[in-house]
Amino acid sequence: MMRELERINRDGIIADAAAIILSGGKSSRMGQPKALLIFDGEPLILHIVRKLQSLFTDVVVVAAPGEQFVELSSLLCSQPDQPNELSELKKPNKPKVKLVRDEVAHQGPVGGIYYGLRAAGREVAFVTSCDVPFLNLALIFYLTSQISNHDVVVPHWQGRFQPLHAVYRRTVAPLLKEQLERGELRPIYLYGKVRTCEIPEEEIRRFDPEGLSFLNMNSPEDYEAALTRWEEKRLQGLGPDSQLSAFSSKPSREGSVSCTVELFGVARLLAKTTEVSLSLAHGATLSDVYSALAERLPILVGRVITPDAGNLSSGYACNVNGIDFVRNSNVKVNPGDRIFIISADAGG
Amino acid sequence: MYGFHGRLLHVDLNTGGNSWLDLEQSRLRAFLGGVGLGTSLLYDFAPPGVEPFSPANPLIFTSAPLVGTGLTTTAKYAVVTKSPLTGFIADSLSSSFFALELKRIGLDALVITGQAASAAYVCISDEKVEIRDGSRLWGKSPSESESMIRSELKDPAARVAAIGPAGENRVRFATISNEGRHAGRGGVGAVMGSKNLKAVALRGRCGVSVADPQGVEEIAEIVRRRSLGPVTDKYRNIGTVANLAVFNRLGTLPTRNFQQSTFEHAEALSGESLTENNFSRRHGCASCTIRCERLFKSLSRDQQRLEYETLFALGPLCGIEEPEVVLQAAHLCDLYGLDTISTGGTLAWAMECAEKGLLAEANDFGLRFGKAEALLAIIPTIAGRSGLGALLAEGSRRAAAEIGGETMHWAMHVKGLELPGYEPRSLKTMALGLAVSPRGACHNRSGAYEVDFSGQVDRLSADPGRGALVVASENFAAVLDSLIICKFLRKCFTDFYAEAAELFSKVTGWPSSSMELHRIGERIHTLKKLFNVREGWQPEDDWLPARVLDETLPTGVVQGVGLTAGELREMIQAYYQAREWDENGFIPEKKLKELGISTMQNENCKM
Ligand code: SF4
Numbered sequence: 001m002m003r004e005l006e007r008i009n010r011d012g013i014i015a016d017a018a019a020i021i022l023s024g025g026k027s028s029r030m031g032q033p034k035a036l037l038i039f040d041g042e043p044l045i046l047h048i049v050r051k052l053q054s055l056f057t058d059v060v061v062v063a064a065p066g067e068q069f070v071e072l073s074s075l076l077c078s079q080p081d082q083p084n085e086l087s088e089l090k091k092p093n094k095p096k097v098k099l100v101r102d103e104v105a106h107q108g109p110v111g112g113i114y115y116g117l118r119a120a121g122r123e124v125a126f127v128t129s130c131d132v133p134f135l136n137l138a139l140i141f142y143l144t145s146q147i148s149n150h151d152v153v154v155p156h157w158q159g160r161f162q163p164l165h166a167v168y169r170r171t172v173a174p175l176l177k178e179q180l181e182r183g184e185l186r187p188i189y190l191y192g193k194v195r196t197c198e199i200p201e202e203e204i205r206r207f208d209p210e211g212l213s214f215l216n217m218n219s220p221e222d223y224e225a226a227l228t229r230w231e232e233k234r235l236q237g238l239g240p241d242s243q244l245s246a247f248s249s250k251p252s253r254e255g256s257v258s259c260t261v262e263l264f265g266v267a268r269l270l271a272k273t274t275e276v277s278l279s280l281a282h283g284a285t286l287s288d289v290y291s292a293l294a295e296r297l298p299i300l301v302g303r304v305i306t307p308d309a310g311n312l313s314s315g316y317a318c319n320v321n322g323i324d325f326v327r328n329s330n331v332k333v334n335p336g337d338r339i340f341i342i343s344a345d346a347g348g
Numbered sequence: 349m350y351g352f353h354g355r356l357l358h359v360d361l362n363t364g365g366n367s368w369l370d371l372e373q374s375r376l377r378a379f380l381g382g383v384g385l386g387t388s389l390l391y392d393f394a395p396p397g398v399e400p401f402s403p404a405n406p407l408i409f410t411s412a413p414l415v416g417t418g419l420t421t422t423a424k425y426a427v428v429t430k431s432p433l434t435g436f437i438a439d440s441l442s443s444s445f446f447a448l449e450l451k452r453i454g455l456d457a458l459v460i461t462g463q464a465a466s467a468a469y470v471c472i473s474d475e476k477v478e479i480r481d482g483s484r485l486w487g488k489s490p491s492e493s494e495s496m497i498r499s500e501l502k503d504p505a506a507r508v509a510a511i512g513p514a515g516e517n518r519v520r521f522a523t524i525s526n527e528g529r530h531a532g533r534g535g536v537g538a539v540m541g542s543k544n545l546k547a548v549a550l551r552g553r554c555g556v557s558v559a560d561p562q563g564v565e566e567i568a569e570i571v572r573r574r575s576l577g578p579v580t581d582k583y584r585n586i587g588t589v590a591n592l593a594v595f596n597r598l599g600t601l602p603t604r605n606f607q608q609s610t611f612e613h614a615e616a617l618s619g620e621s622l623t624e625n626n627f628s629r630r631h632g633c634a635s636c637t638i639r640c641e642r643l644f645k646s647l648s649r650d651q652q653r654l655e656y657e658t659l660f661a662l663g664p665l666c667g668i669e670e671p672e673v674v675l676q677a678a679h680l681c682d683l684y685g686l687d688t689i690s691t692g693g694t695l696a697w698a699m700e701c702a703e704k705g706l707l708a709e710a711n712d713f714g715l716r717f718g719k720a721e722a723l724l725a726i727i728p729t730i731a732g733r734s735g736l737g738a739l740l741a742e743g744s745r746r747a748a749a750e751i752g753g754e755t756m757h758w759a760m761h762v763k764g765l766e767l768p769g770y771e772p773r774s775l776k777t778m779a780l781g782l783a784v785s786p787r788g789a790c791h792n793r794s795g796a797y798e799v800d801f802s803g804q805v806d807r808l809s810a811d812p813g814r815g816a817l818v819v820a821s822e823n824f825a826a827v828l829d830s831l832i833i834c835k836f837l838r839k840c841f842t843d844f845y846a847e848a849a850e851l852f853s854k855v856t857g858w859p860s861s862s863m864e865l866h867r868i869g870e871r872i873h874t875l876k877k878l879f880n881v882r883e884g885w886q887p888e889d890d891w892l893p894a895r896v897l898d899e900t901l902p903t904g905v906v907q908g909v910g911l912t913a914g915e916l917r918e919m920i921q922a923y924y925q926a927r928e929w930d931e932n933g934f935i936p937e938k939k940l941k942e943l944g945i946s947t948m949q950n951e952n953c954k955m
Contacts, residue, residue: 040584041576041584041637041639042576075573262597264590264593264594264597264620265581265582265585265586265590265593265594265619265620266581266582266585266586266590268593268620269585269586269620269623269624303578303581304578304581313578313581314577314578314579314839315577315578315579315580315581315582315839316578316581317801317802317803319598321905322597322598322599322904322905322906323808323905324803324806325801325802325803325807326803327802327803340594340597340598342594343581343582343590343594344579344801344839345579345580345582345583345798345836345838345839346591346595346797346798346801347583347588347795347798347835347836347838348588348591348655348656348657348660348768348769348770348791
């Protein structure tokens with residue numbers, strides 16, 4: 001399995017795959033849009049997008065038309081959409097996502113998956129919903145890696161398929177369209193018609209023993225319970241998805257520059273380590289250090305390291321050997337350098 | 349008037365009387381609120397040369413235009429007075445619900461002069477002002493006083509700022525505290541104590557109106573969203589205690605009274621370890637989305653607030669390595685109402701004296717670097733001014749002057765205010781910022797260290813270019829502290845002055861510009877300096893402690909790094925030049941005119 005993962009994870013990000021988040025469902029019992037439920041001060045959808053961006057270059061959000069679309073667009077898109085924006089302002093901290101309308105409302109997940117696959121334009125896509133706070137990157141990574149000889153990879157958990165935590169090949173889109181036309185609104189009808197890889201429970205448990213990945217929220221009580229769980233997870237180490245690191249560490253590359261990255265603050269807590277040794281090709285730059293680090297510790301991507309893994313996020317700074325603060329990521333790394341990744345704000 | 353109420357309340361404790369006075373629009377526009385307005389009122393209300401503990405020294409609480417507008421991090425107020433520690437301006441900020449209530453009283457400033465005949469507290473409920481008996485509260489901690497006053501007033505919604513025993517006993521670095529937060533530096537609590545004033549209780553119902561509510565709301569929403577982005581990751585997920593481990597690694601963590609700048613036990617005290625081992629709760633000021641406060645649990649308490657400055661001052665600065673001890677010491681400082689930086693700084697001075705056999709009284713406590721029991725035993729004596737505590741309650745400058753000799757060499761203060769947790773020798777821009785700050789050694793009234801951490805300069809070498817950088821940093825801080833916006837929001841702006849001007853315009857309805865705010869920042873800072881000059885400032889006051897200039901750093905990546913008197917002098921000269929002051933640091937009349945200061949102050953004096 002390691003070889004398979006390495007092939008897919010050539011650049012630390014799964015090649016030619018997208019993530020699709022379905023946000024068009026009804027939130028009637030919840031009483032408020034599920035995508036906007038607040039976790040740790042931010043709408044859930046932002047957490048989900050960020051997390052998926054550490055694995056996928058493209059993230060597509062499929063939203064219901066109308067009010068929800070407008071709301072999500074102001075939250076997620078980098079195009080100014082508010083005429084009264086502060087002049088000269090960019091919106092710095094928005095993740096890069098493609099937002100599409102669920103063209104006909106309430107066609108259920110089949111509609112969402114279909115519009116998402118169409119918009120994503122990638123060979124395969126991992127599909128999830130917008131109300132799952134505990135996505136497990138290691139599991140998602142594994143599911144995606146199983147697609148090579150299949151059209152669908154779908155987990156089977158506690159006697160049920162999990163179509164909204166599954167991987168679909170783009171080629172199934174026409175079949176979904178036919179299903180829509182026939183009114184077959186359950187994705188499960190698809191599975192008998194294409195090459196479907198069912199992932200059994202014991203396999204899932206290797207990554208996610210409690211099946212938290214499939215825990216969605218339908219009522220305020222579910223939300224309360226999820227918040228408590230979230231806080232527990234946060235206290236245990238700032239995030240539920242550190243599992244991935246076990247699967248993505250690769251043997252050091254042949255290279256002539258060895259350096260050590262020292263992690264401080266949030267980076268250290270996320271990575272659960274104080275330092276990482278790297279071996280890079282001759283002539284490597286800080287940008288290469290960030291990419292290699294992203295590969296080793298995907299948990300840092302989207303948070304400490306930019307989603308393209310080429311630089312540090314705006315809240316972080318780099319100091320080389322405890323002396324120079326270096327902002328330019330094209331600066332070359334010298335053998336034996338110790339590279340500190342710290343917060344860019346030294347206020348106290 | 350929008351954003352402001354256009355009036356101040358003057359309470360005279362000598363007579364028990366009070367009066368509401370109009371605040372001219374010209375003054376509010378020229379100085380905003382917070383620190384700016386407070387400085388302007390201090391200049392007018394304080395008789396020149398007033399003794400800090402004289403009843404005539406005004407204690408000024410100010411609100412600000414952004415308070416109550418819903419903009420994140422703006423629930424703040426300033427306390428301004430003449431400092432008993434420095435003899436110059438003390439301007440201190442605190443925050444949360446007391447700040448919101450102050451604005452709801454319907455005033456922009458509360459000026460308290462005089463001295464109550466016996467222990468008292470002031471209670472303001474909208475227009476009604478009462479001076480009430482405070483004898484029952486005397487000796488109580490600030491938080492206990494808060495709850496006692498609430499029950500006495502039978503008003504659980506009343507908001508209270510109070511002093512602890514340290515303020516009552518005029519410890520020169522006593523704080524004023526509300527809801528667990530402190531107006532910490534410069535001894536504002538001691539001035540309050542000298543007035544026999546235990547607390548100020550507020551209950552207001554006066555709404556805040558802004559000129560363009562929708563416009564303000566839109567900007568507030570944008571800033572709110574940014575405040576949840578990566579630039580505030582540190583504050584949201586660890587808090588300021590995150591500084592300790594990295595400062596240690598960079599050789600900027602003052603240790604054992606600035607004898608070293610790295611601490612061998614830093615990892616045990618690091619914010620990362622505290623988060624893993626002692627985290628109890630995340631908390632924040634009212635109206636704040638960042639919520640940088642961290643409460644940690646210790647063996648004796650479930651929740652103790654801890655900031656980097658407290659952690660450094662009661663930890664490495666005193667050679668203390670156990671988080672448990674730092675948390676307990678922090679709790680004692682909260683309980684007595686002591687500024688943790690000055691407490692740690694003064695104790696570190698005493699520890700060094702004791703180790704060198706120059707402070708015999710300290711032997712009774714076994715006071716030495718790293719001695720936990722001694723640290724915990726001596727803090728209450730400072731608050732009570734008993735025994736050795738009476739000497740230490742004077743702060744490191746006066747204590748060293750009293751003991752004399754070489755102990756003055758290691759009294760680590762500027763203008764009498766103890767140094768914060770940023771080693772000046774390995775942060776050269778900060779070194780200049782600390783030397784010239786009107787408040788004394790201060791990391792808040794300029795953020796000069798940000799320049800050192802930015803990569804735009806070599807932090808280890810001094811050059812005259814730092815002059816202009818410190819000026820810019822001070823003016824920026826003056827605007828932040830007067831609007832008021834929390835400094836931890838500062839990186840959430842792409843063009844601070846332009847954006848703040850737009851916001852200010854929408855709040856007040858006064859068309860403003862980035863240029864105007866730049867000018868206001870300069871004006872406020874200049875007036876602080878003008879106040880200091882009036883109170884006897886001399887060029888030698890802008891200087892750093894002898895140790896910084898005589899000793900190089902002995903450990904870590906900065907081993908061998910120092911700062912010479914010549915380098916400091918050169919940077920100070922460049923700073924005066926950038927300020928367009930004369931070569932001795934006095935402000936030419938021309939500059940005052942240009943900033944409109946002389947005219948305005950004359951007008952103000954008519955009040
Ligand atoms: S960032 Fe921290 S200090 Fe600033 S307003 Fe928020 S909680 Fe208070």
